[in-house]
Amino acid sequence: MQKLVNTIVRKLADSLPQRQDFDAGTTVLAYLALGLIAAGTAAASQESAIQWHPTSDVASVAETFLSGRLGAGAANTTVKAGMLDGRLKLANCGEPLEGFLRPGTKIGPKTIVGVRCSGSRPWTIYVPVEVVVKMQVWVARQPLPRGHLLTREDLAGDIRNVSRMRAYQPDPDLLIGRRLRTSILAGRVLEPNLLEANNIVTRGQTVTLAIASGGVNIRMTGKALMDGALNQRIRVENLNSGRIVEGIVRSPELVEILVPATGKIIPTAPKVSGRMVDTGYSNNDR
Numbered sequence: 001m002q003k004l005v006n007t008i009v010r011k012l013a014d015s016l017p018q019r020q021d022f023d024a025g026t027t028v029l030a031y032l033a034l035g036l037i038a039a040g041t042a043a044a045s046q047e048s049a050i051q052w053h054p055t056s057d058v059a060s061v062a063e064t065f066l067s068g069r070l071g072a073g074a075a076n077t078t079v080k081a082g083m084l085d086g087r088l089k090l091a092n093c094g095e096p097l098e099g100f101l102r103p104g105t106k107i108g109p110k111t112i113v114g115v116r117c118s119g120s121r122p123w124t125i126y127v128p129v130e131v132v133v134k135m136q137v138w139v140a141r142q143p144l145p146r147g148h149l150l151t152r153e154d155l156a157g158d159i160r161n162v163s164r165m166r167a168y169q170p171d172p173d174l175l176i177g178r179r180l181r182t183s184i185l186a187g188r189v190l191e192p193n194l195l196e197a198n199n200i201v202t203r204g205q206t207v208t209l210a211i212a213s214g215g216v217n218i219r220m221t222g223k224a225l226m227d228g229a230l231n232q233r234i235r236v237e238n239l240n241s242g243r244i245v246e247g248i249v250r251s252p253e254l255v256e257i258l259v260p261a262t263g264k265i266i267p268t269a270p271k272v273s274g275r276m277v278d279t280g281y282s283n284n285d286r
Contacts, residue, residue: 051092053117055084058097062113062127065099069107076135081113082128090125093117107131109163133163138172138190146183149198150175150190160189167192177230197229200252209238209247211257222255233258 059081066079100114101107109131116124141156148154155172162168168191169175178195188194201207201224209222221239228234228249236247236255247255 053090053092055086055088055090058090058115058125059084059127061097061099061115062129065115066107066111066113066129066131069101070131077131077133080130080132082130084125084127088125090117090123091119091121093121093123094119131163132161134159135162135168135170136160137162137165137168137170138175140184140186140188140190142186144180144184146180148180150178150180150195152176155190158187158189165189165191174231197232199227199229201228201234201249201255203227207236207255208253209236209245209255209257210250211259213259224255228255 062081063079067077070077070079095118098116098118100116102112102114105112111129111131113127113129114124115127116122136157137160138155139158139160141154144150144154152172155175157172168189175190175195177198177200179198181194181196184190184194203224203226205224207222207224209220211218211220222236223239225235225237225244230249230251232249233246234249234255235244236257237244245257247257250256
């Protein structure tokens with residue numbers, strides 16, 4: 001130590017004019033400089049002695065916690081914690097870290113998960129976690145023009161991240177026969193907002209009502225009480241009995257009547273008079 005001080009003093013003395021009172025002042029300056037060096041070294045040593053908790057562990061706890069909250073139905077779901085600042089210094093926790101959600105938090109595509117340490121030096125940090133749900137959706141096989149009626153040949157299945165989609169239709173049968181509101185490119189997901197129903201049955205139209213129950217097929221004449229697209233459920237009137245029932249539009253002329261497991265057709269509402277029917281629906285439902 002004394003040698004280091006002498007070296008600093010000698011260098012300072014060589015760089016300054018020679019004066020009789022220089023030795024004492026220079027010595028003070030040298031000790032001050034040495035003190036600053038020693039303080040910085042001690043602080044660095046003390047910081048290096050502290051064990052910081054790895055941020056990778058924090059991220060892993062957040063992911064594990066959120067995966068557990070998603071439940072058994074999350075087979076197609078993955079979670080990924082956001083990148084934490086590498087300069088983040090959290091005291092090493094002697095207890096297992098605990099994940100949690102703040103009250104009122106709803107799990108969504110971007111969910112904030114809290115991670116806390118309950119050790120001797122407790123801390124809490126909030127981690128953004130991305131939730132990715134991949135499902136099969138139906139996309140356009142080729143470019144399609146506005147007004148095009150979808151057919152089976154227009155559809156192609158593809159696995160996509162649906163967590164940020166507002167809506168999608170997993171059943172291709174419910175897409176067939178729909179009309180495009182706008183032109184789309186190949187690979188575009190066929191979201192419901194891009195489609196509109198193409199009514200093939202109009203209100204007041206005479207249709208054939210088909211009933212299949214217990215191996216027996218029955219057909220009778222009916223009247224559509226509302227417009228309907230292919231595979232859409234509509235209300236129809238059985239012109240033979242006057243009853244109002246529900247059925248599925250299968251073609252421009254055919255409506256398949258819904259038959260419960262009991263085998264009995266349950267009318268949606270009784271017929272009040274020849275033209276007055278209380279169906280429980282308002283005009284806004286038509």
